[in-house]
Amino acid sequence: MRGGQANEQLGLLGRPVQKLVQLIKDLEHLGVETKRLPLPKIVVVGDQSAGKSSLIEGISGIKVPRSDGTCTRCPLEITLFSSDEDTAWSCKVSLQQKFSFDSDASPHGRYGKWREDHNPTAIDFAIVNRKDALQDVLTRAQRATLNPGDNPREYLNALSIDDMPMKVEFSPNKVVLAITAPGQPSLSFIDLPGVIRQMTKAQDKWLVNLVENFVADHIEQGNSLILLARSMESDFANSSGAALIDQHNALGRTVGCLTKPDRWPLGSKTQLIKNVLHGDAFAVGHGYFVTKQPNQVELNDNISTDEARRSEEEFFAQDPWSTELQDFQGRFGTFKLRDTLSVKLTKQILVTLPEITRTVDARIAEVEHELTGYPDPPENALGKVLEALTTFRIALEKHAQGVHPYNEMHNSIKELATTFQSDLESLRPTLVLNTPEKFRQAIETPVFEIDNDDDKVGDTPCPSAEPRSLNKKRRAEPDTPVAASSAKKIKSDIATPVKNSALATKGNKKFGLLEIRETLSKLTASSVPGEVDPFAVDYFCKQTFVGWEPPMLEYINNVHQEIQTTLAQLLEITCAQWLNTAFFSEAKKIIKSFVANAMHNQEQHAKRALKLEQRKPMTYNNESYIQYHDKELSLLQNERITRRLVEKFEDADRAAGKFSEPAERKKKAMTDKKARGELGDDPFKQEIHAMARVRGYYYVALLRFHDHVAQGVQVEVLHELVTNLMQQLKAGLEVETRDAHERCKELLAEDRDREIRRKALQQERVNLLEAQRKLAAIGQIGEDVASLPNN
Template identity: 75%
Template sequence: MANPYIKLERPPTEHASRVFNDSATSDSCSYTTSDTSTMTAPSPAPGAFDMCNNHDHVSQPTQTNGTQLDLLGRRVQKLVQLIKDLEQLGVETRNLPLPKIVVVGDQSAGKSSLIEGISGIKVPRSDGTCTRCPLEITLYSSEQNTSWSCTVSLQQKFSFDTEASPDGRYGKWRENHTPVTIPFAIVNEKHELETVLSRAQCAILNPGDDPLKYVNASSGDVNDMPMLVEFSPNKVILNITAPDQPSLSFIDLPGVVRQMTTAKDKWLVNLVENFVTDHIKQGNSLILLARSMESDFANSSGAALIDQCEGALTRTVGCLTKPDRWPLGSRTQLIKNVLHGEAFAVGHGYFVTKQPNQLELNNNISAEDARQSENEFFAQAPWSTELQDFQDRFGTFKLRDTLSVKLTKQILVTLPKITRTVDAHLQEVETELSGYPDPPENALGKVLEALSTFRVAVEKHAQGAYPYNEMHNSLKGLANIFQSNLQKLRPGLIVATPEQFRQAIETPTFSLLSDDDAVGTPCPSIEPRFQKKRRAEFETPTTSTAKKIKSDNATPRTGSISIAKKKTFRLLEVRDTLSKLTASSVPGEVDPLAVDHLRKQTLVGWEQPMLEFVDSVHQEIQTTLDQLLEEACAQWLNTAFFTEARKLVKAFVANAMRNQLQYAKRALDLEQRKPLTLNTEGFKYHHDKELQILLEGRATQRLIERTEDADRAAGKIMVDQSERKKKAKADIKTKGELGLGDDPFAEEVKVMAKVRGYHNVALSRFLDVIVQGVQAEVLHELETNLLQQLKDGLEVETRDAQERCKELLAENCEREIRRKELQAEKTNFIEAQRKLAAIGQIGEDVGSQSDN
C-alpha cells in the first residue's frame, strides 16, 4: 500500500443533463437526469438554509446496477472540494464556520451504520473505537470506468497537554491556529479500509506518537495498543472517489458521553458534549440527526443538545434508523406524526433508512446488497401501505442525495461572505506582518553598519565635544560630588583648652547663650564647668565646591551619597599620641612616625565615597552605552543581534570598571599605607595656611576662655556670648594675642597643621588619580577596544559570518514564531483567495442555470 498522499482529481461523469433553479424567488431546485427522473427540494433565500416545512418531497432517481447517478456533476464537486481546501488552509474561524454537514446521534442510534450506508464503506466497530474521534468523509464522483479509491489523512488542529488542567472547555486539548494535515494511506480496495481506519484512529488517540508508526501495524497490534486518550477532537479524513456518487462531505461526530469508565476521565464527558455543541452551533452547518426507532424519542441526548442551541433545529435533517426493530401497530400513528412534522419536528423533516442487521453484517453483506435489501424492506407493509405517502423519504440514497443538494446550495449562498472575510483577514495579517520584518539578505552588511554607527557614537561621547557632552558633564558632576564628599572628611580639631588646664574658680551658676561660628567655639553650658566638659571643635571652612551643572544633560544619574564620619581630634588626644609614639627624650622633639600615624587616621573614611563614585560612574557609562546601542540598532531591537550586543557591551563595561575599581583600591591602599609627597611647594602652602588658621583659631578660643574666667570670677553673667566671640576675633586680628602668653598646646597645634596640610595634598592627589583613571583608562577602552570586543563576541568576522548574521537579525523566539505563523497564514489566505476566484465562475455557471 503506497503511503504518500496523492490528491485525486478525477473528472466525474457528465452523462446527465442538469437544471438548477436557485433564485431567491423560486420554490424548488430540480435536477433532471438522462432517464427523466427528477429530484425536487426547497430552495433557500440567499445567505440562509432552506427552511422547508415537513412535507418536503424528494423523489428517488433511477438506480443503475445498484449505483446512484451523479446528480450534481463536476462543478458542484469542486464546490465541495473548495470548502475542504479552505478548512485545511485555516480559513474557518468561530466567526466564519464553513458550510458542512455534521452527523449527531446517540451511541446506540445506529449512526455508524448510517455513515456506512451513505459512504459505502465499513467503519471499525470493536470496543467503540469509531466513536472516539470525529470522522470526516468526502465523496467525489469519478469517471464511469474508474475504480474505487480512498485517501486517508489525519488532521491535527488540537494539541494534547498531559500537564494541563482538565477544567477548560476542551479539557487538556488546546486548539491551534491552522490545522495540519498528515497523509496516512491510500486504499484501493474497500475491504482494506476498515483495518486502515482502525490504525488511523489509533494514531489519533495517541497524540505525540509518530502517526506513520501505525500505518503498517497489524490488526492484532492495533487492538492491543494502549490509547493515551479516550477521545480526540482531531479528525480522521476520508476522501472517497467512486463512479456515480454525488458530491458530499460530512463529519461524523462522536456520540454524546454520559459517564466514563474511571473517575479520572470524567472531564471527557464535558469535553465531548462541548465539542458536539460547538459544531451544532455553527450557523452554516446542516445537522443530520440520527434517532433509533427502537428507543424512546424523548430520551435522545443528541436531540437534546440540538434543541438547546438556538436556531439549530431549523438546520436539522432527521433520520430514523433501525426501522426493522420498530414495534409495529400502536406506534404507526406516532411515526406518521413524526414524518408529518407534528411530533419531534425538525426544520428539514425526517428520512427513514434501514441498514444491515447483525446477521447480515456477520455474513459480510456488500454495500450493493445492503441497498437492495433496504429497497425490499421498504417495499413491505406498513411502509408501502399505511406510510406509502412518505416513500420519497425512505432509503439511504434518497437521504444522501438530498444532503448533497442542500450542502451545495449552502456553499453557494455562503461564498460571498467567505470571500469578504478572507479578503479582510488577509489585510489584517499583512498589516500585522509589517511589524515583523524579514532578516535582510545582506545580513552581514547590516550588522557591520549598525556596529559602525555605534562605534562612532561611542567615540563622540567618550571625547565629550558638544553636542555629545552629556555623559562627560554627568561624569564631571559625579567627580565634583566625589571631591565634596572627600573634603567633608577633612580632619577637625577641638581647640578648646582641656578643663584641667583652666583655673578652677567656684562661681555661682550662670548661663551663656552662644552661636557657633566658623572656628567651632563650643556652647557653654548652664551647668558648672566642673559638672560638664565644654568643647570647642575647630574646623576650617571647606573650600568652595564646584557648582552643580544646571543642565539636565549634565546632572549625575545618582542620588545623594552617604558619607563616612570624619576624624575629629582633641588637643589632649594629639598630645598623648605624640608622647606615646615619640622615642626621643629631648623636650619638644616630635617623632615623624607619630605625625604620620595621625595623618593615616584621617584617611580611613575615604573608601566609602570612592566605592560609590566608581559605582556611579559605572551606572552612568552603562546607561549611556545602552542608549547609544539602542539608537544604532533601532531596526533590530527584537533580534538576537541587539540582545547579544547589549550583553557584550555590559560585560565590557563591567570588566573595565572592575579593573578601575582595583586600580582605585590600590591607590587608596598606597595613601593609607605611608604618607608621602614630593610636592614640596604644595605641602608648604597648605601647611602654612592651615597653621595660620589653627593659630588664629586657638588664640581666639584662649581669649574667649580668659574673658569667661574673668567674668566668672567677678560674678558677671554674659547672656549673649556671640558678642564676646565677635570681639575676641576682632581683637586677635587687630591687636594680636593681647598678652595671652605661651600656649601650652602650641606643639600640638603645629602638628595638626602638618596633618591637615598633608591631608589637603593627599586628597587632591587621590582625587586626581581616581578621576583620571576613568578618563584615561575607561573612556579610552571604550574608544579603542569595544568595537573589536563586539565583533569577536558576535562572531561577525568568521568564515560563516553571513549565516551567523542572518541568525542574529532574526526575530527573538516568540516574535520569530509569530512572524512565521503570520507568513504561513498569509500564504494560506492568498491561496484561499486564488481558489475562491477560480471557483467564482463555477458558482456563476451553476447559479445561471436557473435562467434556463
C-alpha cells in the first residue's frame, strides 16, 4: 500500500479507527488477553543499533531516553490517539506490572528470575502536557520499572535519579504511553528490547536468553503484526531479529523498515535495495519501507519533529531515491509507514474481532461454571449458621438416644463395653491344681489348671460367668440425610489403640497351691489351725486387679474415637455446603475439644474407681458374692479331686511298670465314683477355700467396676453432649454476640485460598462482562473499514 492510499483511507475512517484501537487497549486492561487469545498489536523488533529507538521517536513524535540505555531495558508500549485541532498535546504515562522479580530464584527459567503473575496491575505514573518534559518523566518511569518492589513515586518525585541504582538490568514489565495529539492516526505498538548476543558480565549471560525468549513470545502471538527494523549500514544476512522472526514462521505478518539510509555506504549498488523493496530478497509479508531519522548532529542541535520530517522529505528527494528508486516513493518516509501501520492494524483488529468475541463468551461460561463451586456467603449468614446448628443438635440428640435407625453409635459403644468385660474376665486369677512335688514323688507331671466351667488342662483363661454377645457386623438403616452418618465413617483425629493380643494374659495372675499356703502362713496372725486371716485374702484379691488399667484405657479410648467419629460425620453432613469455611473447621475443633474434655473426665473417673478396687476389697452385695463363691468352690473342689485321682493313678501305674494314656486316666478319675468317694481329705483344702473366695470376689468386683466405667461413659458423656455441647458451639463460634451477623459472614466465607480464587473469578467475570459489552457496542465499524485492501 502506497503512503497516499493510506492517508486517504485514514481520512475516510477517522474516529472509527480510533475506537478499534481504544477497544483493544481496553480489552488488554481488562485482562482479556491470554496465550490462548493474543490481542492484535504491532510489535517492533530489531537488533541493537538497528535505529529502532529513532524509528519509534519518528512514528510517535516524542523523544525517548538515550543517555543510559534504559530505553532498551524494558518494553515501551505507545498508543497514538487523534484529537481535534484545538486540543493540546498530552501523554498519560503508566506502568504495567505483569511480572514479579525474585532475586533468589534460579536464572535458568524461560524468563530467568521473573515470574508472570495472573493479572496485570496498571499504576498511573504521570500526565505530561509538554513534549519537552516527557523525556525526563519517561526516564524516571523506566528507572522505577528497573527497581521492582520500590514505590514508583520515589522515582517520580526525586530531585535527581542519576545516583539511584538499578536493581535489574532488564524488566519484562512495560512502560505505557497514551499520546493524544491532533492530526495523528490511531496506532498502538510495542517497542521490544533489541535482540542481544552477549553481555559484558558473565553472571548476566542469562539475560541474553531472557530477552530472546521475551521477544520470541511476542513474535509468536498469531494476531500481532511485526515491524522489523533493519539498518542499511549492516549486513542484511546477519540480522538476529529477522532470524528470530523467520524461526517462528512470522515473516508473513511482518512489515520491514530499512533505517539509516543516510549511512548506506557510498557506491553501493541500488539493485539490492530494489530487490528488497520489490520483495525478491529478504522478503517479508507486507514489504519494506525506508525511513530516515535525525543523525547525531541533528540530535545535538535538538531538531524538532517537524524539522525532522522536512529533513526526511528532502533526503528522499535526492538521488537515487527520486531517480533509480522513484517507483517506490510511496514507501519512503516515516509518516507513510505510520499511516500504513495504522490501516493494517485496523484491518487485523477487524479480522480478529469475531474470534475475540467467541473467546470472551466461552470464557464467561467457563468462569460462571467454576463460580458455582465458590458460592457467595449467604445474605442471612446468621440465620444459616443457627439453622445448621439446630439441625446438628437434633441429629445429635437422636444418636445420643440411640433409637433406630439412629442407633449405630449406641450399638458400637455397647459392643465396646462387651469387649471391655471380656478383657477383664480374661484376666481372672488362675489356679494350678497339681499337688506340689515336695508332697509327692511323681515326675514330669502335666500342669493342671482350673478353668471356670470344666477341667481343661493348659493356660486357657476362664470365660465370663455371664453370657457374652457376639460382635455382629453393624448395618446402617438411615432414613434422613443426617441419619446417613451411620453408613459411613470418616477418619477420626484420635489414634486408634492397637488391640494387643497379649492383653488377655498380660495382667493374669497364676497361683500355685504351695504359693497360696506359704502366703497364707505369712499373712495370717492367728495360731488356730485352719484359720485364714481376711487380710491374706485381700492380698490375693488386690493382686488380681493389677492388669485392669490397660483394658480400661483401651475401652475409653475406643469410645472416644466412636463418639468423635460420629459427631464429625454429623457435622460434615450438616455443613455439606460449607466444608471449606471457617464455620465447619472451627465447629469441628470445638466439638473435638468438647468430646476430648468429656472423655478425659471419664478417664479420671475410671481411674478413681480402679484405685478404689485396688485399695481395699469390699462389697455389700452378699448375695452375689455367696453365689459366685459357692460356684467357684464347687468347681475348684471337683477339679481338685479329679487332679488328685489322676496323680494317684499315675503313681500306681509307675509302681506297677504299666503305662496308660493321660486321657484314659483323667476319664477314669472323673467317672469312678467309688474312687472319688474313697479319696479322703485334701491336704490343700484350706488353699482351695481361699482361692474360691478370691475368684468369687473377682467376679463381684469385675461386674461392679465394669458397670461403673461403662455407665459413666454411656450416661454422663452422652448427657453432657446433649446438654452442653450446643451452648459450647454457640459460644465458641460467637454467634450470640452483638456482632453475630458480621461474625457469621466471616464464618461462612471460604478458606483463604478458595476465597482468593472466588474473588479472582468474580473480578474476571466483571472484566469479561465489561469486555463483552464493549465488543457489542463497537458494532459494525463500517463498510469502508471492512473493504480495506490487505496491501
